[in-house]
Amino acid sequence: MIPANQSEIAGNCFAACVASILEVQIDQVPDCRPQARKLWYDRLNDWLRGFDLQLCFGEVPPCAEAFVIATGPGPRGCRHAVVWRNGKMVHDPHPSRAGLERMEEYWFFVAIDPRIKGQI
Numbered sequence: 001m002i003p004a005n006q007s008e009i010a011g012n013c014f015a016a017c018v019a020s021i022l023e024v025q026i027d028q029v030p031d032c033r034p035q036a037r038k039l040w041y042d043r044l045n046d047w048l049r050g051f052d053l054q055l056c057f058g059e060v061p062p063c064a065e066a067f068v069i070a071t072g073p074g075p076r077g078c079r080h081a082v083v084w085r086n087g088k089m090v091h092d093p094h095p096s097r098a099g100l101e102r103m104e105e106y107w108f109f110v111a112i113d114p115r116i117k118g119q120i
Contacts, residue, residue, distance in 0.1 A: 001067050001083060003091045014081040014107075016093030017069040018044070021083060021109070022051060053109045072104035081107075 004019035004026050006012050014032040019025060030047045032040050045054055067085050074080030075098045082099055083091040084106060089099050 001091070003083075004093060005095065006093045009095070013093050014069065014071070017081045017083050017091075020091055020093065021067045021069070048109070049112065052112045054112055055107055056110055057105055057107045066108060069107040070100060070103045071107065072100040072102050074098065074100055
C-alpha cells in the first residue's frame, strides 16, 4: 500500500483509498463519488477488471490482513473513506488525518476467477 491523498478536499477520498491500495495514481481511478454518476460502482468495477479484481462490500470488519476501505461518518459531517487493516485505520487520505467517527461498512477487493472473466 502506498498512501495517496485526496486531490479534492471534499469528494474523492474513496478514489484515494483505491489508489493507495492498488498503488496507482489517483487520477487513474474513475470518479467514485456517488453524486458524480449513478453507476459509479459499475464504472469502478469495469476499471478494476484490468487488475482482475472486483469491489465488494460488507458491514462487519474483516479479520484478514488485507487492506480494505472503511467508510462511515467523518468528523466534518459527511461520509468519509479511509484505508483499514487488521481492525484499525492505516491511512486517511484527507489532509486532517482525522479518520472516521465510526466504521459502518467496509469495501474490499476480490480476485476475478479467470475462467469467468468477462462474464461478470
